[in-house]
Every structure is written in structure tokens, then in C-alpha cells.
Amino acid sequence: MNRIKKKNFVNLFNLADLNLKELGLMEIPEKELYKLSIHQISNLLRSKEVSVVEVVRSVLDRIEEIDSLINGYITINKQKSIARAQELDHILADSSVDFKKNLSLLGIPIAIKDNICTQGMKTTCASQILSNFVSPYNATVVRKLLDQGAIIIGKTNLDEFAMGSSTETSHFGCTRNPWNVNHTPGGSSGGSTSIIAADEAVCALGSDTGGSIRQPASFCGVVGLKPTYGRVSRFGLVAFASSLDQIGPIAKDVTDCSLLMKVISGYDPCDSTSVNRPVPDYEEYLINDVKGIKIGIPQEYFEEGLDKEVEEKIRQAISLFQNLGAQIEEVSLPHTEYAIATYYILATAEASSNLARYDGVRYGFREDQFTDLIDMYEKTKQHGFGAEVKRRIMLGTYSLSSGYYDAYYLKAQKVRTLIKQDFEEAFQKFDVLLTPTAPIPAFKIGEKINDPLQMYLLDIYTLSANLAGIPALSIPCGFSHEGLPxxxxxLAGHFQEEKVLRVAYTFEQNTEYHKKLPKLP
Amino acid sequence: MKITTKEVEYVAKLARLKLTEQEKELFTQQLDSILDYMGKLSELDTEKVPPTFHVLPLKNVMREDEVKDSHLQKEMMSNAPERDDNFFSVPKIID
Structure with missing residues (x-):
């Protein structure tokens, strides 16, 4: 089929101001709509240059074309998405709707990480134990997206129960990195970040417990934001570590990221840890200017273990900000080296408690050969969970068990206070802190999966934000010599998302990294 | 050694996990090196540091005790591995 670039297509309309359909030219050429961002598609939809059905078909075709290579999706919501697109086209035709106020995501195909509940669809957490689980209700974030006219195009792959940094622990096979399919996309939201990099959805949601949005966003060259703890409702997010989990947007650019944040943020009576405070209009903070903004560079994030190429790109970004008028200064976060130990004690303790519910009684997989109730529990967990999940349940159960609680769990909660205080001090002086997202670019599939501790150590730069509950965003800032993002x-203080968005937006407006696309068939 | 195979068996029992002999051996080795790494925290004096169980200063969150219909029984029950009408079925517990 003939492919006409979107730009030419739009020009054709603009120049001739004609409607091809009315002229009897029914066959509209296949457009590369799937490559566009939320704000670009919204403009085309509202000026009636394209229909929602065309957008959805374009994205579904792209998925069909490329996902057998990437394996980013667990479920594709094909039929329902087309039906919903047809309904939305009727709403779009109604001129009385004020799209500025309502339906800000009308017709936008969004992918949802498969640990977030979507009514009537499977939510598997990439685990055998939930492989047949159908969500009875929508997560609050999903309801909010649907209320704004978004289309849930599918559910994305992840490390089993979001436990991992490479999307390799999924029961449904690992996801591949679109920039080099022999490399992992990072994790645990590797499905969501891969499909955005490969243009298999316009935007996506992920969840971030220790870096699970930011690290794969960095590996796949997309924008990902972990909001402040309590900014976004966790109702309907399958719990991993409840004091650390947060849902956040994954997008092609900072503008889209802010549009999604505006929709998903806010208080929810169904999540008592969500915070009742007004949601800013994040779009207003998309300002291309960092003059006078104080950016702190934590020196502990540039020590041993940081890849030379990564350091070089981060240093170049710092220089750019300096040239743009930001005030740059070094800062110390002295407890950084304790973040990994603290995190893996707390996250596994919370996980061991949260995952106790998967016993084969009320939902999910149940082992069918057993002698009694206890045997049923034990065999269900034995066959339902993968190795990494079992390892974390073991670790968490151990640190919470009698005799070890004080030495591990309580100790870690105290060190968490010290880590949090480091940030509080830093943010008295600085607007934002700037660091690498991960110490290395994407590693090869299979390279680290057999050494859990080595895998944990890679989370060094992202864990602290979860322990302190602060917002943190990852944005592309260059490529390695192998072409990997x-x-x-x-990072900013609690509820200061607008600061990271403004600084990230300025960076994006003054660089070209987000425009580079992976070479895919 | 931070952890022995015997302790791994005990923790697995607490977690209601059945482990194969191979898993027991592997986990003993892996948990040992992870716990050894976590011993790093003992370098810090935290005697006077309060724990942070929660990052935001939230107190108990209350709401009105209102009766609402959630209409979800059918959907909830449809995920049951085994059911008897509107009850979850489990193997016999009492003789």
C-alpha cells in the first residue's frame, strides 16, 4: 500500500481545503498516525483531519506489524478499541462539546501496564498465578482516562508482579528493546516503555516502586515520571510494596507527560494514602526557560560504577543547563550508598505481606493436585510464582520474622529517615536535582538474570526517590556508541512535579534526542 | 553464613511456599549474599533516628459509614477457582 507521510497528507488538506471523502476518493492513504504524540493527534482529530477510527486502526496495524518482535503486549484490546473509536467519532462530530474542559484525551490510544486493573479485561501481573484473572473493576486512573475519552488499546508486559529491572521475569516471555532487540528494555515497566519507543501506542501508564518507570524509560529513550507518593491514586494497582508504589505516565515527550499527569492525579476516597490537594494545570509549567533555576548535582551519583559514556552525556546536559542560565552547584546526599540495602529490605517485606493473598482460594490459579488445604496453598504458590517473586517473598518473610525484625526491617525504616532528610536538606537550597537515571545503558538479555544482587545494584540512582516519596522524571539525553539511549x-521536593516538568521541557526544547527513532522493520 | 538451609526451610514454611531441593540450595546461597550486603546498614548509628513507615504525615483517614451497593458480587465470584453458588470452595478443614 502507498504510504504518504502525515506531513504531506495534512498539507494536501490545508492547501486544497478539500475533503477527499466528499470527492469520492474513499480510499484514504495509510498514514503514519501511530508515530504521533497526544497533542499532535488531538489537533488532527479536532480539526477533523482524521477520525478516531483511523488513529486506532493505525496503532493496531503497527502493533500487528511489530509486536511479535518486541513482545511488549500481554493483551491487545482490538475489537473493543475499534467499537469505542466509532462511538468517540460520534462525540467528536458533536460541535457542542468543549474539548478544552472535557475529553482532553478523546481518541488517544493508551497502553496500561498489566498490574493495573481494567474492567472486563485480564490483569495478569505477568504471573502464572493471575494468568486467568479478569479485573472486576477499573483502577481509578483507568476510570479517569476513560472519562477523558482515552482508549485502552492493550495491557503491557512487566517483570512478574513488577519485581525486576529487565522485564525478563515475566511469565509471558521477556520484552525486547526496540533500539536493539538483543537488549532488555529495562524494567519493570519495560513493556510500556518499549511499545512507546516502537510507536505501538501513543502513551502508556507504568508503575514505579524503585525505578520501574524511570529506568526502562531511560533504556528505551522515552519520558517517564514517577509522581510524589500520594499524588496519584493506587486504587486498582496490584500492590507490590504499598509504601513505595506509585502509578505514572510514560510518553513520547514532556508535553504528553504533563497532559497525562493532569488527568491521573488527584485525591481518591478509595485510596486513603492519596492526598487531598489541588492538581495544578501542569501544561502551564511547560516553559522553555531555566534562568535562575537552582539545579543541584549530587556528587554521590557520579562515583564508582557509573559508565563513562553515561557520565559524559549527563555532564553535557549539565553544561547545556548552565548555558541556558540555570544555577548549577554540587550537593551531597551522604546516605545514597545505603539506599539499595534499605530498599530491598523494605520492598521485599511489604511484598511478602501483599503477596500472601495469592493462595488459590478467591481468584487466580489453583494447583489441582493436593492433599489438604495447607498443601493446596503451598503447591499453588510453588507453581504459580516465578523464581524472583519467590526469592523476594523469602527475603521479606525472613526480615519480618521473629528475631530479625529489629536488625533488618526496623533498621531499614530508620535509615529511610536519613535518606529522606538528605533530600529535605538539599531541596531547601535547590529547585531540582539532576542525576543519571541508571548507571549503564540497556544490558543484554540474559546478561544479569542469574545474579540477583548484581541486578539490584543497578537500581542505585532510582530507589531513593521512592524511599523519600518525591517525584522524579527520566528524559532522553543522548546515545551510547552502540546507539542505545x-x-x-x-528530582524535586514533594508535590513539585511542575518543577521537574519545566526543567525537562526546557531540556527537550533545546535538544533533539526525543526526535530520534529506533531503526525497526 | 548469614542464613542456613535449615533457616530457608523454616522461612519457606512461614511463607507457605513449597521449595524443591534445588531451590533450597540456590536460595540459601543467594539470600546469604544479599543479606551479607544488607549488613551494610549496621555501619550507621540509628539509635536516635525515628523510623519512617510512611513518607507523608497522614493520620487515620476516616469516612462516613454509609451503606452503598457495589454491584460486584457476580464479577468477584467469577474469578473463583472453585465455587459453590456464591461461596468460595476449599478442601475440607474439619473432620
Whole structure:
């Protein structure tokens, strides 16, 4: 089929101001709509240059074309998405609807990480134990997206129960990195970040417990934001570590990221840890200017273990900000080296408690050969969970068990206070902190999966934001000599998402990294 | 050694996990090196540091005790591995 670039297509309309359909030219050429961002598609839809059905078909075709290579999706919501697109086209035709106020995501195909509940669809957490689980209700974030006219195009792959940094622990096979399919996409939201890099959805949601949005965003060259703990409702997010989990947007650019944040943020009576405070209009903070903004560079994030190429790209970004008028200064976060130990004690303790519910009684997989109730529990878990999940349940159960609680769990909660205080001090002086998102670019599939501790150590730069509950964003800032993306992380104080968005937006407006696309068939 | 195979068996029992002999051996080795790494925290004096169980200063969150219909019984029950009408079925517990 003939392919006409979107730009030419739009020009054709603009120049001739004609409607091809009315002229009897029914066959509209296949357009590469799937490559566009939320704000670009919204403009085309509202000026009636394209229909929602065309957008959805374009994305579904792209998925069909490329996902057998990437394996980013667990479920594709094909039929229902087309039906919903047809309904939305009717709404779009109604001129009385004020799209500025309502339906800000009308017709936008969004992918949802498969640990977030979507009514009537499977939510598997990439685990055998939930492989047949159908969500009885929508997560609050999903309801909010649907209320704004978004289309849930599918559910994305992840490390089993979001436990991993490579999307290799999925029961449904690992996801591949679109920049080099022999490399992992990072994790645990590797499905969501891969499909955005490969243009298999316009935007996506992920979840971030220790870096699970930011690290794969960095590996796949997309934008990902972990909001402040309590900014976004966790109702309907399958719990991993409840004091650390947060849902956040994964997008092609910072503008899309802010549009999604505006929709998903806010208080929810169904999540008592969500915070009742007004949601800013994040779009208003998309300002291309960092003059006078104080950016702190934590020196502990540039020590041993940081890849030379990653460091070089981060240093270049710092220089750019300096040239743009930001005030740059070094800062110390002295407890950084304790973040990994603290995190893996707390996250596994919470996980061991949260995952106790998968016993084969009320939902999910149940082992069918057993002698009694206890045997049923034990065999269900034995066959339902993968190795990494079992390892974390063991670790968490151990640190919570009698005799070890004080030495591990309580100790870690105290060190968490010290880590949090480091940030509080830093943010008295700085607007944002700038660090690498991950110490290395994407590693090869199979390279680290057999050494869990080595895998944990890679989370060094992302864990602290979860322990302190602060917002943090990853944005592309360059490529390695192998052509793999490198990410830059921006952190701010509690509920200061607008600061990271503004600084990230300025970076994006003054660089070209987000425009580069992976070479795919 | 931070952890022995015997302790791994005990923790597995607490977690209601059945492990194969191979898993027991592997987990003993892996948990040992992870726990050894976590011993790093003992370098810090935290005697006077309060724990942070929660990052935001939230107190108990209350709401009105209102009766609402959630209409979800059918959907909830449809995920049951085994059911008897509107009850979850489990193997016999009491003789």
C-alpha cells in the first residue's frame, strides 16, 4: 500500500481545503498516525483531519506489524478499541462539546501496564498465578482516562508482579528493546516503555516502586515520571510494596507527560494514602526557560560504577543547563550508598505481606493436585510464582520474622529517615536535582538474570526517590556508541512535579534526542 | 553464613511456599549474599533516628459509614477457582 507521510497528507488538506471523502476518493492513504504524540493527534482529530477510527486502526496495524518482535503486549484490546473509536467519532462530530474542559484525551490510544486493573479485561501481573484473572473493576486512573475519552488499546508486559529491572521475569516471555532487540528494555515497566519507543501506542501508564518507570524509560529513550507518593491514586494497582508504589505516565515527550499527569492525579476516597490537594494545570509549567533555576548535582551519583559514556552525556546536559542560565552547584546526599540495602529490605517485606493473598482460594490459579488445604496453598504458590517473586517473598518473610525484625526491617525504616532528610536538606537550597537515571545503558538479555544482587545494584540512582516519596522524571539525553539511549533524571521536593516538568521541557526544547527513532522493520 | 538451609526451610514454611531441593540450595546461597550486603546498614548509628513507615504525615483517614451497593458480587465470584453458588470452595478443614 502507498504510504504518504502525515506531513504531506495534512498539507494536501490545508492547501486544497478539500475533503477527499466528499470527492469520492474513499480510499484514504495509510498514514503514519501511530508515530504521533497526544497533542499532535488531538489537533488532527479536532480539526477533523482524521477520525478516531483511523488513529486506532493505525496503532493496531503497527502493533500487528511489530509486536511479535518486541513482545511488549500481554493483551491487545482490538475489537473493543475499534467499537469505542466509532462511538468517540460520534462525540467528536458533536460541535457542542468543549474539548478544552472535557475529553482532553478523546481518541488517544493508551497502553496500561498489566498490574493495573481494567474492567472486563485480564490483569495478569505477568504471573502464572493471575494468568486467568479478569479485573472486576477499573483502577481509578483507568476510570479517569476513560472519562477523558482515552482508549485502552492493550495491557503491557512487566517483570512478574513488577519485581525486576529487565522485564525478563515475566511469565509471558521477556520484552525486547526496540533500539536493539538483543537488549532488555529495562524494567519493570519495560513493556510500556518499549511499545512507546516502537510507536505501538501513543502513551502508556507504568508503575514505579524503585525505578520501574524511570529506568526502562531511560533504556528505551522515552519520558517517564514517577509522581510524589500520594499524588496519584493506587486504587486498582496490584500492590507490590504499598509504601513505595506509585502509578505514572510514560510518553513520547514532556508535553504528553504533563497532559497525562493532569488527568491521573488527584485525591481518591478509595485510596486513603492519596492526598487531598489541588492538581495544578501542569501544561502551564511547560516553559522553555531555566534562568535562575537552582539545579543541584549530587556528587554521590557520579562515583564508582557509573559508565563513562553515561557520565559524559549527563555532564553535557549539565553544561547545556548552565548555558541556558540555570544555577548549577554540587550537593551531597551522604546516605545514597545505603539506599539499595534499605530498599530491598523494605520492598521485599511489604511484598511478602501483599503477596500472601495469592493462595488459590478467591481468584487466580489453583494447583489441582493436593492433599489438604495447607498443601493446596503451598503447591499453588510453588507453581504459580516465578523464581524472583519467590526469592523476594523469602527475603521479606525472613526480615519480618521473629528475631530479625529489629536488625533488618526496623533498621531499614530508620535509615529511610536519613535518606529522606538528605533530600529535605538539599531541596531547601535547590529547585531540582539532576542525576543519571541508571548507571549503564540497556544490558543484554540474559546478561544479569542469574545474579540477583548484581541486578539490584543497578537500581542505585532510582530507589531513593521512592524511599523519600518525591517525584522524579527520566528524559532522553543522548546515545551510547552502540546507539542505545541514555536517560537523565530530575528530582524535586514533594508535590513539585511542575518543577521537574519545566526543567525537562526546557531540556527537550533545546535538544533533539526525543526526535530520534529506533531503526525497526 | 548469614542464613542456613535449615533457616530457608523454616522461612519457606512461614511463607507457605513449597521449595524443591534445588531451590533450597540456590536460595540459601543467594539470600546469604544479599543479606551479607544488607549488613551494610549496621555501619550507621540509628539509635536516635525515628523510623519512617510512611513518607507523608497522614493520620487515620476516616469516612462516613454509609451503606452503598457495589454491584460486584457476580464479577468477584467469577474469578473463583472453585465455587459453590456464591461461596468460595476449599478442601475440607474439619473432620
Amino acid at each position: 541514555i536517560g537523565l533524571q530530575l
